[in-house]
Structures are given as structure tokens and as C-alpha cells.
Amino acid sequence: MADIQVFNTLTGKKEVFKPLSGNAVTIYDCGPTVYDLSHLGHARTFIVWDVVQRYFRHAGYDVTYVRNITDVDDKIINRARERGINPDQLARQFTFEFWRDMKSLNVLPPNFEPRATEYISRMIDFAQELVSKGFAYESGGDVYFDVAKFKDYGKLGKQNLEQLMHGAREQVRSQEDLKAAKKTPLDFALWKHSDQNDLGWDSPWGRGRPGWHLECSTMIKHVLGESIDIHSGGEDLVFPHHENEIAQSESLHSKPLAKYWMHNGFIQVSAEKMSKSLGNFQTIQDLLVNYSADTIRLLMLQTHYRNPIEFTAESLIGAKTAVSRLVRAASYAKSNGSEKIDLKKSEDQNIKTFASEFEEAMNNDFNTAVAISTLFAFADKIQQADEKLRPAYAQALKAYANLLGLQLDDNRRILDTTTASRIMDLVVELRQSAREKKDYATSDLIRKQLTALKINIMDIAGGGTDWEKL
Ligand SMILES: [Zn+2]
Known part of the structure; x- marks a missing residue:
């Protein structure tokens, strides 16, 4: 098995990936908080970790990829209150929307998708154990993690505890923080008390709900x-979320929570620039109206996952054009009804070189930017190749593109329903004009052909024509 290098946030360097046990790879990725539709930041994060799990599988590892659903959170409670619905109802609605978005983006489902509300009693047990071991304390119905008790606090974000304590004291504190009786401002809630009418569960500390960090x-x-291979997420989660996960889990289990911590960079969207050029959109669903999953994925993966992306209209249009180039090359895969070839056994030097260049890029901390450039180089090769070789080459192109979740389906001649309706209006207009010129041969031919397509044309008394699908 080839070595895969991964950048580990914990050590601040690239390391050769070695699983904790055999060839099993356990990955936990922080999932969405389901209170609204997913936006481009979610698209980037989940596309990146989708590619990572796909590639580990391709490299021969036995991957278990877990992504949670945060379905209890202040944001959910507040949004549900604004809408006058139950928080559970809101969370379920946006969980379905999230699944729909992920499927549309060709993000594979995780092996397990735990929901926070299914783990409440285990979270209470976890918090109770931390209290009994002296790492957490109760205060007025809340339970806080005592950060001063965990000497490694800050190790993920390379901050020392002294500086963090100082910084936290200087910060303007929220109303909630001022009310909370914490020992130090860095202490974070494992459990928050709830009022009688609010969402809550019974616990040894009274009615309440869990803190977000405790959930993961x-x-x-x-x-x-207790220990996993990879913990992933967006870089905004390093502090405090992942730092707090480490504090909780490592205090309780006295072993590393994750061997590798991997984080993806931000995507910056200038709302002003975007709305000028593309109209106002914020969500994945808005974007999918006019752009394919392949276009969105290519755009996200053209930048290395740790670097920031500046999302612009030009980059989106550029990605769309680039995808068509790949689709054209991949379309040879189906010609001549050629048999499916076993790429691993292929002796063709061009395929072998392409595969090894692609893999070399991916083995280098999932450098999808370079991997994509190998796809384009190979697409050019396909166009220049002997006709007989093209189907096999195109299959190879599709197979490797698919490791990035790109499907390269040839949709160039598939019409969406809006376009198809407009074309029908045009046909009806042409028939009308033929009738006006008394060219009945043409107008009858159009009617006959449409009838064969189960489309009925109706001449309206007093002029005009209408149509319906039978
Ligand atoms: Zn998390």
C-alpha cells in the first residue's frame, strides 16, 4: 500500500498515515447543526471529507466514516421559537434538506450518522464521570469543564493555557457568560439547565440540555x-470546539482522542460581488439550480483543501467550462459498446502513467488541485489518441474522476423541463405560421409527429393554439 501523507493540525506537519489498527481507518467528521439550509461553506467541508474517505477506500483501507447531526442547539431552539414550531420538527426538516443537498452534490452517506438527541443519556453519563473524576463541576444547574485541570489545553491550536486564560479575561463577555458561575472564563458548559417550558431532559443536575462539545x-x-484515527472538520472548529473535545475525552480516557486532526480552509464569498453577477444566492440549493454537482465539486477541489477559496462568479463559470472539457473526453467511454476494462490490470503505458500521477498527487495530503490537472492532461491525451484506444482511456478518466466524486455524465443533449416547454411553444408557433400561409402539409406533419410523442395540439376557437401532454 502506498504511503499517504496527511497534514496533522496537532503536530503542525505532514506525516505518513499509519492506522491505529491493521488497515482500518476510523474517521469522525463534525456534521451540520440543522437549523437552516446548507450554504457553500458546508458544501466545501463535506465535499473535502467525502473525497478523503473515497480515496482511503481506493487505497485499500477499510474506512468507517462517521458524521453526526447536531439536532439540539441554541440556534435550533431560537429558530424554532421564531417560527412557532417544536425544535425537533425544525431539526428534522433541515436534516432532510441536508440529506437532499449532500445527495445532489454526490457526497456519499456516512457509515454511521448519530443524532445528538439519541445520545442524551450517554452524554449525561460522560459528564457525570468527568464530575466524579474532578474535571468538571456543577454550578446552579449547569455543569462546566474545569479547564485549569487539563494541562494540555490549547495543544491543538498551539496556544498556551496562560495566554488563553488571559485572552478570555479580556474579552467582552456575553450576558449568558456573566450569569454563569464559572471558575474561569475558559470553562465551557457540558450541560446547561433549561427552564420548564424549554427543550430539556432530566439529569442529576435537574432539567437541562447538553453542550455541543460533549455531543461529539x-x-x-x-x-x-475511545481513540480514532482521524478527526476532521472546518478550520473554524479547531478552537474552541475540537480543543474542548480533546479536553473532555482525554481527561476521561487518558489516551489520545484522535491520532490525526485534519482541517479544511474557509470559502470566502463576497455577497456583494456575487449578487451583482449571479443574483442573490446563499444556499447549495440556489447554486444547484444553474450549476451541476460536477461544476461545484470541481470548483471546490481545484484548491487544496487547506487553502482558502475565494468564490467568484468567474471561478464558477470557469469550472463549468472545465467540466465540459472533461465530459467531452469521458464521453468516448460508451462508444462502440466497448467492454469494461480492468484498469488495475491495464498494461497501457498512458493509463499507467496517468494513474500513478493522479495517485502521487492524492498521496501528498490529498492534493486535489494537482490531481485535477492530471485529469485535464489525460483528457487532452484522449482527444489525440487513436480511436481504438479512446474507450479504454475514457473509462480510466471517469474512474479516477470518480474518486473526486465527479461523475462526468454526458448530459449535453438532455433538456430540462423549462427548456423543453419553451421548445414546444416554438413548435406550436411554427405550426401556426404554416397554417397562416396555408401550408397545410407542414402543419399536419407537425401535428402527426407530436401525436406520436403523445402531445396533443388544440386549436382554440377564435384563434391561437394550445398543447398538452397526454
Ligand atoms: Zn464536533
């Missing part, structure tokens, strides 16, 4: 175990 530590423990 608890679900990792119960779904994957």
Missing part, C-alpha cells in the same frame, strides 16, 4: 471507540 466526544466514544 460522547458519540465518538460510543460509535467508534
Whole structure:
């Protein structure tokens, strides 16, 4: 098995990936908080980790990829209150929307998708154990993690505890923080008390709900175990979310929570620039109206996952054009009804070189930017290749593009329903004009052909024509 290098946020350097056990790879990725539609930031994050799990599988590892659903959170509670619905109803609605978006973007489903509300009693047990071991304390119905008790606090974000304590004291504190009786401002809630009418569960500390960080530590423990190979997420999660997960899990288990911590960069969208050129859009669903999953994925993956992306209208249009180039080359795969070839056994030097260049890029900390450039170089090769070789080459192109979740389906002659309706209006207009010129041969031919397509043309008394699909 080839070495895969991964950049580990914990050590601040690239390392050769070695699983904790055999060839099994356990990955936990922080999933969405389901209170609204997913935006481009979610698209980037989940596309990146989708590619990582696909590639580990391709490299021969046995991957278990877990992505949670945060379905209890202040944002959910507040949004549900604004809408006058139950928080559970809101969370379920946006969980379905999230699934729909991920499917549309060709993001593979995780092996397990735990929901926070299914783990409440285990979270209470987790918090209770931390209290009994002296790492957490109760205060007025809340339970806080005592950060001063965890000497490694800050190790993921390379900040030392002294500086963090100082910084936290200087910060303007929220109303909630001022009310909370914490020992130090860095202490974070494992459990927050709830008022009688608010969402809550019974606990040894009274009615309340869990803190967000506790959710991930608890679900990792119960779904994957006390130590996992990779914990991933957006770089905004390094502090405090992942730092707090480490504090909770490592205090309780006295072993590393994750061997590798991997984080993806931001995507910057200038709302002003975008709305001028493309109209106002914010969500994945808005974008999917006019752009394919392949276009969105190519755009996201053209930049290395750790670098920031500046999302512009030009880059989106550029990605769309680039995808058509790949689709044209891939379309040879189906010609001549050629048999499916076994790429791993292929002796063709061009395929072998292409595959090894692609893999070399991906083995280098998932450098999808370089991997994509190998796809384009090979697409050019296909156009220049002997006709007999093209189907096999095109199959190879599709197979490797698919490791990036690109499908390269040839949709160039498939019409959407709006376009098809407009074309029908045009046909009806042409028939009308033939009738006006008394060219009945043409107008009858059009009617006959449309009838064969189960489309009925109706001349309206007093002029005009209408049509319907039978
Ligand atoms: Zn998390």
C-alpha cells in the first residue's frame, strides 16, 4: 500500500498515515447543526471529507466514516421559537434538506450518522464521570469543564493555557457568560439547565440540555471507540470546539482522542460581488439550480483543501467550462459498446502513467488541485489518441474522476423541463405560421409527429393554439 501523507493540525506537519489498527481507518467528521439550509461553506467541508474517505477506500483501507447531526442547539431552539414550531420538527426538516443537498452534490452517506438527541443519556453519563473524576463541576444547574485541570489545553491550536486564560479575561463577555458561575472564563458548559417550558431532559443536575462539545466526544466514544484515527472538520472548529473535545475525552480516557486532526480552509464569498453577477444566492440549493454537482465539486477541489477559496462568479463559470472539457473526453467511454476494462490490470503505458500521477498527487495530503490537472492532461491525451484506444482511456478518466466524486455524465443533449416547454411553444408557433400561409402539409406533419410523442395540439376557437401532454 502506498504511503499517504496527511497534514496533522496537532503536530503542525505532514506525516505518513499509519492506522491505529491493521488497515482500518476510523474517521469522525463534525456534521451540520440543522437549523437552516446548507450554504457553500458546508458544501466545501463535506465535499473535502467525502473525497478523503473515497480515496482511503481506493487505497485499500477499510474506512468507517462517521458524521453526526447536531439536532439540539441554541440556534435550533431560537429558530424554532421564531417560527412557532417544536425544535425537533425544525431539526428534522433541515436534516432532510441536508440529506437532499449532500445527495445532489454526490457526497456519499456516512457509515454511521448519530443524532445528538439519541445520545442524551450517554452524554449525561460522560459528564457525570468527568464530575466524579474532578474535571468538571456543577454550578446552579449547569455543569462546566474545569479547564485549569487539563494541562494540555490549547495543544491543538498551539496556544498556551496562560495566554488563553488571559485572552478570555479580556474579552467582552456575553450576558449568558456573566450569569454563569464559572471558575474561569475558559470553562465551557457540558450541560446547561433549561427552564420548564424549554427543550430539556432530566439529569442529576435537574432539567437541562447538553453542550455541543460533549455531543461529539460522547458519540465518538460510543460509535467508534475511545481513540480514532482521524478527526476532521472546518478550520473554524479547531478552537474552541475540537480543543474542548480533546479536553473532555482525554481527561476521561487518558489516551489520545484522535491520532490525526485534519482541517479544511474557509470559502470566502463576497455577497456583494456575487449578487451583482449571479443574483442573490446563499444556499447549495440556489447554486444547484444553474450549476451541476460536477461544476461545484470541481470548483471546490481545484484548491487544496487547506487553502482558502475565494468564490467568484468567474471561478464558477470557469469550472463549468472545465467540466465540459472533461465530459467531452469521458464521453468516448460508451462508444462502440466497448467492454469494461480492468484498469488495475491495464498494461497501457498512458493509463499507467496517468494513474500513478493522479495517485502521487492524492498521496501528498490529498492534493486535489494537482490531481485535477492530471485529469485535464489525460483528457487532452484522449482527444489525440487513436480511436481504438479512446474507450479504454475514457473509462480510466471517469474512474479516477470518480474518486473526486465527479461523475462526468454526458448530459449535453438532455433538456430540462423549462427548456423543453419553451421548445414546444416554438413548435406550436411554427405550426401556426404554416397554417397562416396555408401550408397545410407542414402543419399536419407537425401535428402527426407530436401525436406520436403523445402531445396533443388544440386549436382554440377564435384563434391561437394550445398543447398538452397526454
Ligand atoms: Zn464536533
